[in-house]
Amino acid sequence: xxxxxxxxxxxxxxxxxxxxxxxxxxxxxxxxxxxxxxxxxxxxxxxxxxxxxxxxxxxxxxxxxxxxxxxxxxxxxxxxxxxxxxxxxxxxxxxxxxxxxxxxxxxxxxxxxxxxxxxxxxxxxxxxxxxxxx
Amino acid sequence: xxxxxxxxxxxxxxxxxxxxxxxxxxxxxxxxxxxxxxxxxxxxxxxxxxxxxxxxxxxxxxxxxxxxxxxxxxxxxxxxxxxxxxxxxxxxxxxxxxxxxxxxxxxxxxxxxxxxxxxxxxxxxxxxxx
Numbered sequence: 001x002x003x004x005x006x007x008x009x010x011x012x013x014x015x016x017x018x019x020x021x022x023x024x025x026x027x028x029x030x031x032x033x034x035x036x037x038x039x040x041x042x043x044x045x046x047x048x049x050x051x052x053x054x055x056x057x058x059x060x061x062x063x064x065x066x067x068x069x070x071x072x073x074x075x076x077x078x079x080x081x082x083x084x085x086x087x088x089x090x091x092x093x094x095x096x097x098x099x100x101x102x103x104x105x106x107x108x109x110x111x112x113x114x115x116x117x118x119x120x121x122x123x124x125x126x127x128x129x130x131x132x133x134x
Numbered sequence: 135x136x137x138x139x140x141x142x143x144x145x146x147x148x149x150x151x152x153x154x155x156x157x158x159x160x161x162x163x164x165x166x167x168x169x170x171x172x173x174x175x176x177x178x179x180x181x182x183x184x185x186x187x188x189x190x191x192x193x194x195x196x197x198x199x200x201x202x203x204x205x206x207x208x209x210x211x212x213x214x215x216x217x218x219x220x221x222x223x224x225x226x227x228x229x230x231x232x233x234x235x236x237x238x239x240x241x242x243x244x245x246x247x248x249x250x251x252x253x254x255x256x257x258x259x260x261x262x263x264x
Contacts, residue, residue: 029247134263
């Protein structure tokens with residue numbers, strides 16, 4: 001069966017609710033199905049990718065390092081909405097670096113994160129077969 | 135048309151499960167197919183047989199069970215989400231040394247792979263959540 005284009009939309013902050021953590025579990029399991037996978041981070045979801053997260057004071061699991069493994073799972077298309085960053089006073093430099101090794105380019109290490117405007121993101125959504133909204 | 139359904143919220147607090155139920159029932163009435171209903175996050179709480187809502191209110195779990203019985207619809211609870219929240223079938227309860235299971239009729243516990251598979255099989259995948 002031909003693979004489908006799956007896009008996971010992450011809209012919620014990493015802590016406060018369990019959505020972000022459990023959604024990342026879906027992405028990791030889904031990676032085994034050899035579909036075309038992308039992730040989008042919008043609204044408070046952009047906080048999930050903040051660098052140097054430390055949850056010791058709230059006693060919840062810091063799952064942020066797991067994002068660093070996405071490249072090894074062949075998940076290399078990570079879109080972050082520009083307007084969501086700007087509204088929160090963030091830039092790409094505030095986000096953790098996420099990379100993948102490009103097998104079509106002699107395994108060169110490349111940036112997985114692309115900051116896109118809402119109009120471009122809308123076009124990306126339009127191209128998908130399955131949108132999983134968390 | 136083949137629909138896949140994802141329910142991300144528990145019963146009563148959110149309308150998500152009610153809307154998913156009405157959507158699924160309407161789709162089946164119109165002759166469509168429901169590939170699978172997958173329950174994730176607090177959505178797994180829809181699968182308990184131990185809820186006792188007041189008699190003048192709907193019984194969300196029982197309603198799903200009846201739909202599954204009438205139309206042979208697969209109702210799947212995510213195993214990891216269920217274990218966190220205390221939703222256990224007989225096997226899981228025994229394995230965890232608990233004194234009862236609480237799985238409503240027609241619900242089954244399985245893995246997240248069933249969610250991805252529903253996305254692959256379905257013509258349209260519809261998410262009900264917050």
